Amino acid sequence: MRLRDRLGRHLRNQRVLLGGLAALLLLFTPLFYMSQRGRDLPAALVANRVLLFVLWYVNVILILVVAFVLLRNLIKLLVERRHRILGSNFKFKLVATYVGLSLIPVLVLFFIATELLQGSIDRWFNTPLAPVLARGSLVAQAFYDRVEGTAFRDASRALGEVAEIDLERSAERPRLTRRLQELLAELDLDLLAVYEGNDLVSAVLDSQSGISSLPNPGRDFLEEAAREGRAVRRDAPAGGVPGRLVLAAVSEPPGPVIVVAGTLLDPLVARETDQIVRDFQSYQQLEVQKDDLRASHLLLFLMVTLLILLGSSWAGLYLAKRVTVPIQALAEGTRAISGGDLGHRVDVEADDELGVLIESFNRMTEELESNKEALERSNRELVEAQRLAAWNEAARRIAHEIKNPLTPIRLSAERMLRKHQQGDPGLGKTVEEGVEIIIREVMTLSAMVDEFSRYARMPRPRPTQVDLSRLVGDTLSLYRDLKPGVELAAEVEDGASPALIDGEQVRRALINLLDNAVEATEAPGRVTVSARRENRNGGHLEIRVADTGRGIPPSSRDKLFLPYYSTKGRGTGLGLAIVHRIVTDHNGSIRVEDNEPRGTVFTMELPGEQG
């Protein structure tokens, strides 16, 4: 691989890693910020219903995404395993390991953290703080009740006094005011006022109290007092009133006169009392929101867990893919190469040792391909050379074979000519002998030409159902007692017959093989013809001719089936070429091996459809 490609891939991988890290950082920064800020946020906001629902729906989406990612990859892996795709088992194990290694600890952590959180929240609310605050609040309320009770009693007393004064007469007003002043001092009140309906009749204030102006009790308050006979209010400090003021109003329905008595609480006591009540209320708020608080924390935990799960699953799948894809490609490459496709290259990007492995693999296949091409070229050249040599040999042999009969023909003709020139009286006998020789040699030549001609015009096989056992037996009988001491045997299995072959051609092949076998075997020896079928239901047919003769040297075996090639130094050299042609015309094959312990075995394999 070129340096530039390597560098490019390295940079791409770096970018992917950096991008992933940046995404994680971006994800966890706001989460961390939120968790830090969450401590300062009011409980009401954390337990806000909208926030809860948003968190819940985010979690639902995350659950769906995680389930989708995991299920999609699981189904893909299962389908790959079912289809026995190379490397799928390894991929499945690797992905399961990666995902399991991230899934299990994250889930364990989530459940432990959840239990801890639930326990912690329960413990917070199981402290003795609650009853303390409740009792404090009760005391505070009792204090207010007491103040209000006193104010009501004082207001009632004042109402009784006011009832004796005719308020309709304006001359009585100074008397009313005086009486109110006396009652204010006597009852130790800070404010005393008389209303007719919503209208103020008279009011007095304790100058020592700090109240600078008469606070407006409000229409609602006065109407409630007129309607119900009494009303009470606790006013917070406001303009003109320096502290909490308890106002108690009484009337005698349906009378319009209302007396309002006001008691200003000691600021310190009022503030602390109010604080006790507010503290208890704050605690109640927390308790009311306990479930929502717990839910929001759980949902935040769940969200972070799911995000980690999603990230780790994705990373696991990505890493598994980076390992398994190159290995899968290498395995497929190996299969392609073993299937003979030397042009196959692994085109998958990988780093580290896997990248080196792919490079080595591709280099190896390149070398294999070039070696194969060189070998094929050499083979072709060799075959060409062998063919040329065979033709040379055939030409030499044909010349020799033709020359052999020509010499006696020439000699006979010369002898007849010489006798004729000498006027030899034995010319007639000489002519008779000479013509005999010439005719015999010409017939030899003719037979030889016929043999060549037959080889050249050998017809295509016409298969029929043949009793192979009988064919072998008949053929062997031709050689019976031909060579004393050479035993002939036939071993034809039952399943070999009938055979769908061209009986005549196979018989001829057997004769050619038996010619050689018998000739090569010296007594005592044995020639065996055996036949068997691979299996009874149409398997290929195997016919073997084995002898215990002198054998064939390995150097001659390659050229054995070439036409006009002979190791015997005589004959046409067409016998084995004809056998080879018959077998190949039957779409079969023939091989030659050493026989054990000595001799040669020719094995013809004819395909099932044919056999």
Add this chain to the structure above:
Amino acid sequence: MLGLLVLASQARADAKISDLRAALDGDRVLASFNLTGGIDARLARRIDSGLPTSILYELELHKDRKRWYDNRLDRSTLEVMAVHDAVARTYSVHLKLDGELIESRTVRDREALEAAMTRIDKVPVFTLGGGTPRGRLLIKVRAGLGSRTILSFIPAAIHTEWKDSNKFRYPGRPSP
């Protein structure tokens, strides 16, 4: 699956809308109804804690159709929010229509509070006009009573059943 999870976040309240009546005041549709059993122990605790607590009434104006689903013409929300002041021993009740404050009052006891939050009397909730189709109209109301959690972490909004009002007809604006 998403649908199931979303459905899981809905819960049916024991409370129910009763005595729902719709009346016309010119172009305005006035709604009156009661929410029975609306303030349960959970809601009462929340109110007493001083947290602003709302009952959200969802109102829909429909055209009545006899053999098909009613046709929704308009919708509005009426929020009744209570805030308890434990020191002053008062409850402030605010009534908001579509987020707009229409009434505030202060009550001093639980009975008055419950009445203020659950008895709605002749509140104008819709305004009809020229676009209002002829035919019988009705309003539908349901109350949202906050939320609770299922399995400690699934939030579920609590709603009452929808309740239908009496049918009424809008005669249209009188000609000038």
